[in-house]
Amino acid sequence: MASRLLVRSALRALTRGPGTARVPLAARSMSAGGIPTDEEQATGLERKIMKALEKGKDPYSMLKPPQYAGTKEDPHIVPSINKKRIVGCICEEDNTSVIWFWLHEGEPQRCPSCGAHYKLVPHELPH
Numbered sequence: 001m002a003s004r005l006l007v008r009s010a011l012r013a014l015t016r017g018p019g020t021a022r023v024p025l026a027a028r029s030m031s032a033g034g035i036p037t038d039e040e041q042a043t044g045l046e047r048k049i050m051k052a053l054e055k056g057k058d059p060y061s062m063l064k065p066p067q068y069a070g071t072k073e074d075p076h077i078v079p080s081i082n083k084k085r086i087v088g089c090i091c092e093e094d095n096t097s098v099i100w101f102w103l104h105e106g107e108p109q110r111c112p113s114c115g116a117h118y119k120l121v122p123h124e125l126p127h
């Protein structure tokens, strides 16, 4: 039944003469390339973020942070727009409590509980 309907509608479409009215294509159809991409239509802050992501930067820390060993040679990098930032350390994977402490700009500091190293790095927002 459905196949007969398909055949009939296909035949009707094929037998239409040039004088019959056609449905105009949408001006912004995908086949015409009319729908702008995110990159083409983004403005303002969204555009700045997209441009930064293209360059491999992550200005608003939207991506998963890189992993650090937490040793003196490879401290956890903590970006901050201020001279100090409060940091929460989950010292061991299964801990249910978080150790909070202030991290200041300059030399790497250690977590008072587990001794992992943290280093504050200046960070500038793109706007």
Ligand SMILES: [Zn+2]
Residues within 6 Å of the ligand: 089, 090, 091, 092, 099, 111, 112, 113, 114, 115, 116
């Ligand atoms: Zn810790």
